Amino acid sequence: xxxxxxxxxxxxxxxxxxxxxxxxxxxxxxxxxxxxxxxxxxxxxxxxxxxxxxxxxxxxxxxxxxxxxxxxxxxxxxxxxxxxxxxxxxxxxxxxxxxxxxxxxxxxxxxxxxxxxxxxxxxxxxxxxxxxxxxxxxxxxxxxxxxxxxxxxxxxxxxxxxxxxxxxxxxxxxxxxxxxxxxxxxxxxxxxxxxxxxxxxxxxxxxxxxxxxxxxxxxxxxxxxxxxxxxxxxxxxxxxxxxxxxxxxxxxxxxxxxxxxxxxxxxxxxxxxxxxxxxxxxxxxxxxxxxxxxxxxxxxx
Numbered sequence: 121x122x123x124x125x126x127x128x129x130x131x132x133x134x135x136x137x138x139x140x141x142x143x144x145x146x147x148x149x150x151x152x153x154x155x156x157x158x159x160x161x162x163x164x165x166x167x168x169x170x171x172x173x174x175x176x177x178x179x180x181x182x183x184x185x186x187x188x189x190x191x192x193x194x195x196x197x198x199x200x201x202x203x204x205x206x207x208x209x210x211x212x213x214x215x216x217x218x219x220x221x222x223x224x225x226x227x228x229x230x231x232x233x234x235x236x237x238x239x240x241x242x243x244x245x246x247x248x249x250x251x252x253x254x255x256x257x258x259x260x261x262x263x264x265x266x267x268x269x270x271x272x273x274x275x276x277x278x279x280x281x282x283x284x285x286x287x288x289x290x291x292x293x294x295x296x297x298x299x300x301x302x303x304x305x306x307x308x309x310x311x312x313x314x315x316x317x318x319x320x321x322x323x324x325x326x327x328x329x330x331x332x333x334x335x336x337x338x339x340x341x342x343x344x345x346x347x348x349x350x351x352x353x354x355x356x357x358x359x360x361x362x363x364x365x366x367x368x369x370x371x372x373x374x375x376x377x378x379x380x381x382x383x384x385x386x387x388x389x390x391x392x393x394x395x396x397x398x399x400x401x402x403x404x405x406x407x408x409x410x411x412x413x414x415x416x417x418x419x420x421x
Contacts, residue, residue: 121264123255125169127176140167140219140256141225143194146211151201159200165232165262167196168253171347175252180223189224189343193249195262202229204335226340228333232262238331242270245329255420270330279327279415283408286323290316290401294394295340301390310373310385314338315369317356318398320404321345324352327408336374339367342353349407355400366393381387 122210144164151162172178178188194208201207208229215225227298238246247267293316300309314336325332328348335341346353357363365390376383405412 121168121250121253121255121371122174123258125173125254125256128173128288132173132223134258135223136173137168138218138221139190139192139215139225142215143167143192143208143211144257146214147207149209150207159198161197163197163259165197166258167257168195168249168255170249170253171344174254182222184197185224186353187349189226189340191228191344191347192225192256193253194227194236195235197231199231199234202231213368224339226337226343228335229405230338232264235282235414236265239265239267242268244270244275244328244391245331246324248329250403272415273421275293275330276412276415276419276421278330279408279412282326282330283323283401283412286319286326287405287408290319290323290404293319294398294401297390297394297397301387301394304387306385306390307373307383308388309390310370310383310393311377313393313397314370314373314377315391316410317341317400318374320397320400324349324408325402326409337375338371351407352403355396355403357396366396369393 125136128136143182144167147162147164151159152159154162154388169190170193172188173190180187182211196202204212208227212225212227215221235246239250250264250267270328293312297309297312297316300306300312317338318336320340321344322332324345325341327346333340333344342352342356356367358367369385370393372383377385
């Protein structure tokens with residue numbers, strides 16, 4: 121695994137270093153306040169850059185509404201240290217508000233045991249990280265396991281089951297959103313459209329990578345999915361301010377549509393969002409079926 125980002129422009133190199141320092145600094149503060157020995161002695165074992173900035177196929181076109189995110193895997197010394205709310209929320213918020221970091225940043229946090237178990241199962245997401253990832257920080261003695269290949273037959277069986285299960289969940293959420301919209305229950309419609317979107321990305325990620333992060337942030341899920349399959353970009357118009365505002369309304373709906381009295385969304389916005397979510401659903405079905413058929417053929421089934 122590489123340990124340099126020399127392929128990136130100096131601006132991106134500087135941003136990544138700033139992100140790394142913020143993550144490590146805020147984690148040190150969070151663990152220093154703890155009483156339990158395992159928390160107080162908690163460690164970041166690795167920080168790994170993965171995705172487009174590691175592969176060198178990133179896009180930086182903010183004027184067109186598309187900009188690749190920095191995707192970071194943080195490997196920690198204890199399972200409880202993976203809790204975003206307890207250990208990483210402050211750092212994420214600080215990075216988001218840092219004007220010196222111009223690109224979005226996504227993090228996933230796992231233990232070394234979790235990562236190495238996934239590698240031993242040959243899960244594509246982790247195998248890709250082990251192959252393409254770039255180590256930004258690491259402690260000695262935290263080596264990744266050697267990936268073991270997953271047979272095409274096993275992959276076909278797993279992805280087929282994931283696809284069948286999650287596609288039906290997408291359709292259920294879309295039916296619910298249409299019902300709520302027809303009754304004028306706009307907040308319920310927005311939340312349920314969020315769920316349909318989240319399920320669509322989970323479906324795709326499981327079929328393509330056998331993994332999805334523990335996150336309800338559909339912008340993060342969208343970034344991971346589109347990084348793997350650019351055809352999914354077409355579901356979400358980005359060219360105009362209203363397009364971007366609508367996606368942000370949908371992203372906020374997971375919490376605010378349920379709990380905030382000030383959250384408002386109009387019927388026109390919901391109709392437009394419904395069209396995008398249905399386009400996403402159909403796109404996920406197409407690319408997932410292609411993937412499953414390829415695995416079936418590779419397995420000789």
